[in-house]
Every structure is written in C-alpha cells, then in structure tokens.
Amino acid sequence: MLRIGIIGTGGIADAHIGGYLAFGEQCQIVALADVLPGRATQKAEAFGLDAAAYDDPAAMIADADLDVVSICTPPSTHAALAIAALDAGIHVLVEKPMAPSLEECDAMLAAQERSGRLLSVVAQNRFRDDLATLKHVVGSGILGSISHVRVDSAWWRGLPYYDLWWRGTWEKEGGGCTLNHAIHHIDLLLWLLGRPAEVTAMLANTQHDNAEVEDLSVAVLRYDTGLAQLTSSVVHHGEQQEIVIQGANARISQPWSVAAERSRPDGFPEPDGDARLVDRIETLVAEREPLTHHGHAGQIGDLLAAIREGRDPISTGQDGRNAVEVVTAIYKAGFEHEFVALPLPASDPYYRAGQLVAHAPHFHEKQRSLIEAAS
Template identity: 65%
Template sequence: MLKVGIIGTGGISGAHLQGYGRFGRDCEVVALCDVQPERAHARRAEFGLDGARVHDDARAMLAAEDLDLVSIATPPATHRDLAVAALEAGVHVLVEKPMAPSLEDCDAMIAAAERAGRICSVVAQNRFRDDMATLKAALDSGLIGSVSHARVDSAWWRGRAYYDLDWRGTWASEGGGCTLNHAIHHLDLTLWLLGRPHAVTAVLTNAQHDNAEVEDLSVAVLAYERALATVTASVVHHGEEQGIVVQGERARVSQPWKVVADVAAPNGFGAPGGDPELVERLEALAAGLPALPHQGHTGQIGDVLAAVRDGRAPAIDAQDGRNAVELVTAIYASGIERRTVPLPIPPDDPYYRAGTLVERAPHYYEKTASVAGLPGEIRVGGAAADAR
C-alpha cells in the first residue's frame, strides 16, 4: 500500500484525489498540505479522508510523514522547490503541468530525480484519452502517409475575473499566460504526435484581459523537416472549440475524430468520392482500438502508481514535461524577440534561465487585483480535461 501526500489543495487537486480514490487497493492518501490549511481540511472532509493529516508546510509534511509519492498541485513558480524537496526526501513525484516556468527549473528537477533514483512524472492527462489514443494510432499506422500540416487549436475562454486570483496573471508567479498554462496540453500532444520541430516562429498579444501582464492569445508556426504545424493558444475563444487536424499525404485525420481521403483527377483537382477504401481502413483501425481502462488524471495516476510499484519508468516522465516547456519557451522567445527560434534551446540561451521572462516579457497590462480565492466551481470546458 503506497502512502500518498497532496501538496496544494486548490481546484485541480480534486482530479488527483479522485484518481487516487480509484486505486484504493494500491494507495492511501495520508497527508494533505496547503498554505491555507482550511482548504486542505475542506478537501479532507469532501473526500472522506478521515485518516489523513493536514499540514501547512510542505517540508514539514515531508519530514513528518512516511510517504512514497506526492502530487504537487500548486502554482507553477513553486514546482521546482517543492519537487526537489520531495525527491531529496526519497519521495516519488507527480507534478501538475506546466512542469516549471523555465528550462533551468526543469533541469534542476530532472537532476534531483536522477540523484534520488526516484520518479518525477509531469501531468499530461490528455494522452490518457480514447480520442487522443485513436489519433495517435492513426498517425503511427502510416496509413495517411507523410504529414504535411497540423492545425492545433487550444481554444479556451476565461472572463476577466479569472486573472484576479493572486498567482495568476504575472510572469513571475504564473510563469506566463495561456501558452504555458492552457496550451501546454496541446503542445504536449503535438510533440507526442509529431515529434519535436526544428524551429518556432510566434506572435503574442493580450486581447481582452486588462488585469494581467501575460498574453491571452498566441499563434505559433512549428517547422518540421517537410511539414508545418500551426498552434493557437487562447483564453479568448467563445465556445472553446478545441481540436487537432493532421493533413497527410493520403488522408486527413483529426480530433474530434474525422477521416477524409482525397485523390486527384487527371487534371489535378479532387476526384469525386475520394479514396473510400483508405477511409474504411482508418475507420476500422479506430473502431478496433480497445477503450482505455482509465481516462485523464486517473489514467496517469494509475500508470504512476504501477511504475512506483514495479520499479519502471512512467509513461510520461520529466523529460516529456521539459519538452513541452521548451516548446512554450521557444514560442515566448520568438514572440518577444520577434525572431525565429531554433530548437533545442541550449543552456547559454538567455531564455533557458529562470527570470528572463520576468526581465524581458512585455506587461500588456498591470495586474489590478490579487485575491486568495475565487467563488464558484471550476468548469472543465471544451474537449480538454483540465481546469487551470
């Protein structure tokens, strides 16, 4: 029975607690920590964790408890220090996305995990979804041929008050805007589906949130050897219509699931009816995939628990988390410096370091409110499964 602690009991901690609750034979949540202990007590009562102890200091919790694994569900700027402290205490770590605001922070976390011989997994729960698994299988099958273009829409909508929460809306505390804290999901999926691009060109703006320093909209072009991908990151899109469309040599596949396969007439235009046989093969592939046993956070938590128990690497490790942060960093560097950014980003690049965004990023507006909490429940919108 693995003993689990939760650091940070705000909105997203509920997804972690629900996930651990599904594996009651394998683990027990024995400790909750929050700088506002009343929130931890509320979570304790909500989930019936009568035996769990509440702490208001993470290091004190790590010293007092005999833990095997902690979930870190705190603001991004705190992830490095908390993860390193847990790893140095010999505790495995599952840390919420984004892994950290800088590559320097990410590498410190990776080094701590290697020194300790412990797992550091970064939340990328959208890989544990049937629709994404279908898209991945279609691309891996090779049926669509070489990829020409991908359109990735990380479309969210957030009202002005969203950025009144104290840690949101500044480069120093949130680490960035929608590109880092919302589109990180779709950027991770882009890397999972297509691999790492060799260069990034991007633009940023704040279109609608005059109480936040950070961007609420970015558009990036990712350059591959013979393909391009466009990624829109937004919290200004009404309807939150998210999706991924991949155009291949022989067919297009997408999430939400759709298949189209055009063929050329003698004059080069599309022939009526396309390629129904290829469409049928792709539809049969999708229909034949087994459903995942667990979705979202629960799926990833189940994998991490099994990895700890079996002494293996998790499906999503710290390098995966770092790769997504590197792509975000390239988007920010490109948008701020107005240049194309090659990948990988080396340690001598200013944008590798913690603090460069705080020094160089524009303040689109100044933060005008800073409250410790916002009323009401978080709402999971669109097709994604997170509530940041």
C-alpha cells in the same frame, strides 16, 4: 500499499484525489498540505479522508513517510517542491506546466536522476480515447508523411479569472494561455510528432486588463516535412478545441473525422475521394483497445503501475520539459520577433530562471489580487 501525499488543495487537487481513490486497493492518501492555514483540513473533510493535514509542505515531506506526492500548486513553486520530495526519496507527480523555466526543469530532472525515483508531469489528455486514437493512427504510418497540423487550444475565461493573486503575472504564473492552457495541446503535439526544428510566434492581450500576460498567441512550428500551426487562447467563445492532421495520404481530426483524396489524371481530387483508405483507417480505429481509466485517473494508474513494474511512466519529466521548451521558444519568438531554433541551449538567456520575467512585456498591470478565487 503506497502512501500518497498531496501538496496544494485548490480545485485541481480534486482530480488527483479522485484519481488515487480509483486505485484504493493500491494506494492510500495519508497526508495533505497547503500554505493557507486550515485549507488542507477542509479538503480532507470534504472527501472523507483519514489523512494528516499540514500547513507546511516541507513538514509533510519530512514527516509523513510518503511513497508518492502530487504537487498541485502554482507553477513558480513546482521546482522547489519536486526537488525536495525527490531528494527525500519520494516519487513525484507534478501538475502542468512542469516549471516556468528550462533551468528549473533540468534541476528537477537532475533530482530525479540522483534519487532513483520517478518524476511524472501531468498530461491527462494522453489518457483520453479520442486523443489516443490520433496517436494510434499517426503511429501506424498509414497517413504517410505529415504535411500540416492545426491545433486550436481554444478556451474562454472572463475578467475575474485573473483576479486570483498568482494568475496573470509573469513571476508567479510563469506566462499566460500559452503556458497554462495550451501546454496540454503542446504536449499532445510533441507526443504525436516530436520536437519541431524551428518556431515563430506573435502574442497579444486582447481582452484581459488585469493580466500582465498574453491571452492569445499564434505560433508556427517547422518540422522536417511540414508545418504545425498552434493557436493558444482564453478569448475563444465556445471553446471549440480541435486537432487536424494532414498527411500525404489522408486527414484525421479530433473531434474524430477522417478524409482521403484520390487524384484524377489531371491532379484534381476524385469526387468521392479514396473510400477504401478511409475504411482502412476506420477499421484501424475500431480495432484499438479502449482505455480503462481516463484523464488524471488514467495517468495516476499508469504512474502506480510504473512504480510497481520498475518502468518509466507514459508522461515523464523529460516530456514535461519538452513542452516547456516549446513554450519558451514561443515566448522568445514573440518577444524578440524572430525565428527560434530548437533545441534551446543552456547558454540561451531564455533558458535561465527569471529571464522570461525580465524580458516579458507587461500588456497590462495587475490591479486586483484576491487570495481566494471567487466562487
């Protein structure tokens, strides 16, 4: 029975608690920690957990005899907490984004290497059937070479969202919607296509006057055979999120749809397209085995299995770092008005902790700062 600890007991901790409770025959939540006095106790009581409560995460790491710890705190704290847990011999599941800088990500990976423990970064959308379907079809090769991918990471947040003390600041949150919302879609893009060769971008704050950070960015990523277009936003009403993948042979989309053209002798498309190819793709999708667990529960189940089987989890620390690298390239491209080649070397100023804060524009100055989010 694996012993589980959770650091940070805000809203996202609920998803972790629910995920571990789904595997009650394999693990037990024995400790919760939060720097706000009494908050860990309140969370334990809310879920009926027989778990020790700590106001000091370091004390929990030292004293609770843990096998796995979930880190559900603001991004600026991820590296120090993860390194402390790994060095204590504890497997780590850390919320996205992995850390605000590549330097911190690499320090976390170094701690994983010397500890021999697992480090997994939350990428719960890999554990959704609709998105696993895209991965399955792309991996089959049936689409041919990829020409274009359009990713809309479209969210909407009202003005009070950035009133919480750590949100909307480059130092504490590490960035705006590109880092903290689109990180999900960036991870999916990398999962589907791998690392791009080059990135350019533009950033803006269009609607949130209590945030230093961007609330909208548009990036173009160059791959060997095509382009990807990423919109990151917290200003899109309706939150209509979409991934559209255009291959040489066909197009697939999430929400799910498929289309395939067939050429007439003059190069224009046949009116009915290539129905047989569409049928082949739909059959491929229908034959895929659905996931047993979804979202955080799916990822937690995979991590527990990885520990048991001595393998890497589906979402590794390296995967988390790769997503942060693309975010860093988007920010550098937007700040400096240039094209940024990948991979980013350690000699690049934007690689280092604190450099993003030093170079980032303040779209607005933060005026309102609340300890607790409004309910």
